[in-house]
Amino acid sequence: MDLFTTNMPEALIALGILAIAIEAGILGFATLFLLFVGLGTLFTGIAMRIGLLDASWTTALVSVGLSSVILAIVAWQPMRRLQEKVHPQRQTSDFVGLSFNLTSELSADQLSSYRYSGILWTVKPGAKLPQPLPKGTKVVVTAVEVGGLYVVAENSSTDG
Structure with a gap:
């Protein structure tokens, strides 16, 4: 001291x-x-x-x-x-760009699911859908969240 x-x-x-x-x-x-x-x-x-x-x-x-x-x-x-001040950052993922066929119809009101890597993912529309995407439509993942994949129809993802 x-x-x-x-x-x-x-x-x-x-x-x-x-x-x-x-x-x-x-x-x-x-x-x-x-x-x-x-x-x-x-x-x-x-x-x-x-x-x-x-x-x-x-x-x-x-x-x-x-x-x-x-x-x-x-x-x-x-x-x-x-x-x-929060600067939200878009998370990148290896899932973005993954393409697969829908296992059920997908619309804003009806979500689909997809089993990938041992996990059952909820599939959600990644853009506003003018009409539902039917079962079997080839889609591509545009974003990912916990337990969810945001997708668009593969042909619409290359348009713009």
Whole structure:
């Protein structure tokens, strides 16, 4: 404890960096709590190091607390907006491009099924169907979801 007290600015800087690293590396900026506390601790350590603040326990606690709260108030909304931005990515699959014959009629109201690789897949229309696709129609997979294959008639997939 004496080592921490005699080297308080350096210890606060190290603790601040550690808190930020944990927030970024382990929590992935999910809570933001450690980010604000870490930045407050880092700023306090730097202020003590350059002589703006007295290197005492009371000053450290008050400064870390106040700077953390101020940073949280100022940066909360911009950080929340960054967290909420989601960039959906289309999943690629080896199933895309697979062609097979329908085992039953396929329409928007009536789904079909197809057994492939030991799994019974639900077959769904991959595009709006002007009319139902009859049993035996050759289709090609355009997209995949858990348990489902989206298909279009093979001749319509090469048209456009």
